[in-house]
Amino acid sequence: VVSGAQGFIGSHLVRRLLDEGHSVGALVRTAKSTLDRRAVTLLSDGSTEGIFECLKAFSPDAAVHLASRYVAQHQASDIDGLIDDNLRFGCQFVDGLARCGVTRLVNIGTSFEHFHSDDYKPASLYAATKYAFHALCAYYADARGMWIVTLKLSDTYGPSDPRPKLIPLLIRCLKTGEELKLSPGGQSVNFAHVDDVVSAIQLALARAEPPPVSQMESFAVRGSEQLNLKEFVELFSEIAGSSLNVSWGARPYRDREVMVPWLGQLLPGWQPRIPLKSGLRNILADVV
Amino acid sequence: VVSGAQGFIGSHLVRRLLDEGHSVGALVRTAKSTLDRRAVTLLSDGSTEGIFECLKAFSPDAAVHLASRYVAQHQASDIDGLIDDNLRFGCQFVDGLARCGVTRLVNIGTSFEHFHSDDYKPASLYAATKYAFHALCAYYADARGMWIVTLKLSDTYGPSDPRPKLIPLLIRCLKTGEELKLSPGGQSVNFAHVDDVVSAIQLALARAEPPPVSQMESFAVRGSEQLNLKEFVELFSEIAGSSLNVSWGARPYRDREVMVPWLGQLLPGWQPRIPLKSGLRNILADVV
Numbered sequence: 001v002v003s004g005a006q007g008f009i010g011s012h013l014v015r016r017l018l019d020e021g022h023s024v025g026a027l028v029r030t031a032k033s034t035l036d037r038r039a040v041t042l043l044s045d046g047s048t049e050g051i052f053e054c055l056k057a058f059s060p061d062a063a064v065h066l067a068s069r070y071v072a073q074h075q076a077s078d079i080d081g082l083i084d085d086n087l088r089f090g091c092q093f094v095d096g097l098a099r100c101g102v103t104r105l106v107n108i109g110t111s112f113e114h115f116h117s118d119d120y121k122p123a124s125l126y127a128a129t130k131y132a133f134h135a136l137c138a139y140y141a142d143a144r145g146m147w148i149v150t151l152k153l154s155d156t157y158g159p160s161d162p163r164p165k166l167i168p169l170l171i172r173c174l175k176t177g178e179e180l181k182l183s184p185g186g187q188s189v190n191f192a193h194v195d196d197v198v199s200a201i202q203l204a205l206a207r208a209e210p211p212p213v214s215q216m217e218s219f220a221v222r223g224s225e226q227l228n229l230k231e232f233v234e235l236f237s238e239i240a241g242s243s244l245n246v247s248w249g250a251r252p253y254r255d256r257e258v259m260v261p262w263l264g265q266l267l268p269g270w271q272p273r274i275p276l277k278s279g280l281r282n283i284l285a286d287v288v
Numbered sequence: 289v290v291s292g293a294q295g296f297i298g299s300h301l302v303r304r305l306l307d308e309g310h311s312v313g314a315l316v317r318t319a320k321s322t323l324d325r326r327a328v329t330l331l332s333d334g335s336t337e338g339i340f341e342c343l344k345a346f347s348p349d350a351a352v353h354l355a356s357r358y359v360a361q362h363q364a365s366d367i368d369g370l371i372d373d374n375l376r377f378g379c380q381f382v383d384g385l386a387r388c389g390v391t392r393l394v395n396i397g398t399s400f401e402h403f404h405s406d407d408y409k410p411a412s413l414y415a416a417t418k419y420a421f422h423a424l425c426a427y428y429a430d431a432r433g434m435w436i437v438t439l440k441l442s443d444t445y446g447p448s449d450p451r452p453k454l455i456p457l458l459i460r461c462l463k464t465g466e467e468l469k470l471s472p473g474g475q476s477v478n479f480a481h482v483d484d485v486v487s488a489i490q491l492a493l494a495r496a497e498p499p500p501v502s503q504m505e506s507f508a509v510r511g512s513e514q515l516n517l518k519e520f521v522e523l524f525s526e527i528a529g530s531s532l533n534v535s536w537g538a539r540p541y542r543d544r545e546v547m548v549p550w551l552g553q554l555l556p557g558w559q560p561r562i563p564l565k566s567g568l569r570n571i572l573a574d575v576v
Contacts, residue, residue, distance in 0.1 A: 076387065079380055083379060091371060138408065142403070142410070
């Protein structure tokens with residue numbers, strides 16, 4: 001069973017699992033067209049019991065928790081959504097899994113939990129809610145015998161990305177020629193390809209069988225290349241064979257901008273296979 | 289400003305602060321008769337903006353976050369309340385404080401975050417929500433320059449305790465002679481007197497001025513004596529001068545019963561002053 005199955009990473013994961021012959025349940029509040037028709041839609045009302053009933057009916061072997069609300073810099077009005085989506089729903093999901101006897105969970109964290117490469121220093125309230133959920137998971141791991149592997153993702157990219165992130169913005173800029181205002185561009189960026197991320201999730205799922213070393217494990221998942229933003233945009237422009245109308249320094253660095261990404265321990269046995277150039281080339285081939 | 293000002297510890301803290309001449313705001317959803325009349329009632333509608341407006345109007349120098357929902361062993365139906373009270377409200381409170389420029393916060397955790405005396409192993413989902421809130425606080429400490437001292441309390445006791453806890457149950461048992469069913473009684477218990485807890489909170493408040501060593505600190509607050517439950521009830525009975533109708537072993541140990549309390553580092557400069565015997569004698573003098 002997958003939460004967030006209709007999101008960017010979720011839809012890629014669901015397709016891969018279905019292609020490999022797995023039966024996949026997608027726990028959703030509203031069914032969207034992005035959901036693969038071969039998946040089983042588990043439509044919940046969002047209540048703790050409703051979610052449990054969905055899980056019980058599908059009776060999954062394992063779970064992937066991808067559902068998440070991302071807010072780069074929160075306003076006070078974002079608090080309800082961050083708590084509801086990243087903590088309440090997460091807790092309902094894992095509690096429902098525990099009640100159904102599901103013991104394998106892959107949870108998704110973020111490299112932003114490690115501002116300044118600290119053991120724990122959240123770059124944003126969003127990152128703090130991710131770590132706070134990890135703290136709730138520790139109860140279920142220890143008290144209910146769940147095996148929970150948390151993958152802390154860097155930025156991600158890939159085909160058909162609906163998120164208002166850098167690469168989709170660069171593609172729009174390429175198509176329309178409109179100006180893109182960016183920071184001075186000195187921050188390092190790291191993009192993991194969604195196909196590599198999906199492979200990492202599959203490996204993490206397999207990790208719980210046979211029993212893993214620990215009930216709770218956390219690993220980094222990131223791309224192989226680390227460039228600064230300016231270098232990245234140059235590479236993108238070079239592959240696209242077209243210059244981009246980027247205004248460097250037209251906006252300031254974000255408060256608590258991550259200048260140097262965290263380089264935590266990678267998921268053992270996994271490494272990124274898709275070089276950034278190939279990944280970008282594929283995306284641009286689709287676009288142009 | 290104090291959250292949870294109408295609770296057991298809160299009402300004792302508010303009285304002490306008022307007695308010492310401080311102006312105290314009590315952030316509440318519903319005003320109760322337990323609130324000292326000298327306190328300023330800050331009645332919020334529970335929304336993020338409502339809480340912020342209350343805080344802004346009072347303009348506190350420092351804050352104590354005592355509001356909490358305690359659930360010994362959660363059912364699925366407890367999840368909403370635990371998330372709302374221990375995470376959403378806590379986050380709204382600390383976010384509102386940050387927006388008001390308040391930098392001193394004393395937060396209350398629980399020794400139950402340290403099952404088997406582990407660095408972090410929650411004995412219950414309640415304890416996990418307490419630690420998860422601590423994870424949210426880390427964002428405000430680092431990003432908003434707050435100084436947050438978390439006091440992790442053992443069991444607490446004192447006069448006029450309305451909570452359905454062991455000592456109030458023993459008092460009822462003493463008065464009515466009715467049977468009290470307890471576990472086999474081998475677990476160690478540790479009770480901190482509420483007056484000692486209030487002193488610890490005051491010292492923790494003072495700790496943030498001058499600037500403390502770290503933006504985030506956590507300390508233990510507990511009573512000086514550690515007895516097993518059977519010894520404790522014998523002591524109680526001896527002080528009361530009356531035997532109690534206790535059925536030992538009539539109920540099993542709780543799942544994840546804490547058999548040996550965590551002995552974390554005490555708040556520097558603080559130690560419990562009220563011996564258990566005196567504390568119990570005072571309570572029993574009030575009762576009999």
